[in-house]
Amino acid sequence: MLAAPRPAYVLHSRAYKESSALVDFLTPEGRLRAVLRAARGKRGSLARPFQSLELALRGAGELKTVAHLEAQGIPHLLGGTALFSALYLNELLVRLLPAEDPHPALFEHYAATLAALSAGRPLEPLLRAFEWRLLDDLGYGFALDRDRDGRPIHPESLYQWLPEAGFHGVELWQPGLFQGRELLALAEADWSSPGALGAAKRLMRQALAPHLGGRPLVSRELFIHRKESFRD
Structure with missing residues (x-):
């Protein structure tokens, strides 16, 4: 059975059998995994990421072609x-999005983020906004202007x-905490507010960690090594 063509982006590919590749695609219908045959020839050049594609799959099983x-x-x-x-x-x-779980708005946000990255827009607001959209679309979102008991955040x-609970007010400073004014700035996506970007990065790392299963992100480690090599 041949499915209708759909827009797609390649998220990841790896060698599969003699000349094929196993490719994870992002589509409006979710993350789809399929075999791309003759991937080591000219056709395989289309399995590169960050290129908008038109994709049609064949097959009724879990692994399509x-x-x-x-x-x-x-x-x-x-x-x-x-x-x-x-x-x-x-x-x-690849790590967080379930297979064949439709997220058309997330697909559009991804496409817009790639275009913004290509245009040289500031990285941090783009990354934080995408992380938030991903968590929210997966059902892991939480209020930024209310604590876990529903009370308004005080500046x-x-x-x-707290994972699966929300924000809990504390009296004494310790690493990893957030000032109320930072959270209120994040709620308004006010990246110009002092401390907002740093707080957003810290918060997204805390919020993503429970869903990553304790395994480090390869892309994050590569970026750290790249920065260290430039310093050397």
Whole structure:
């Protein structure tokens, strides 16, 4: 059975059998895994990430076969930190997005984020916004302007984020806490507010950690090594 063509992006591919590749695609219908035959020839060049594609799959089982794959438009040319950022987004999607679980709004957000990265937009707001959208679409979102008991966040208070509970007010400072004014800035996506970007990065790491199963992100480690090599 041949499914209708759909827009797609390659998230990850790896060698499969003699000349094929096993490819994870992001589509509006979710993350789909399929076999791309003759992937080590000219056709395999389409299995590169960050290129908008038209994809059609064949098969009724869990592992389908790519029947049609065609490039749409110009690929996003990413380098340096923008490239590592896009690889990070791909790894998050492969690790967290269930197979064949439709998320059309997340697909559109991913496409818009790639375009923004290619255009040289500031990285941190783009990454934090995508992380938040991913968590929210997967049902892991939480209020930024209310504590775990439903009380409004107070700008002058300190808060600890608790998985599956929300923000809990505390009296004494300790590493990993958030000021109320930072959380209120995040609720408004006010990246110009002092401390907002740093708080957003800290919060997203805490919020993503329970869903990553304790395994480090390869893209994050590669980015750290790249920065260290430049310092050397």
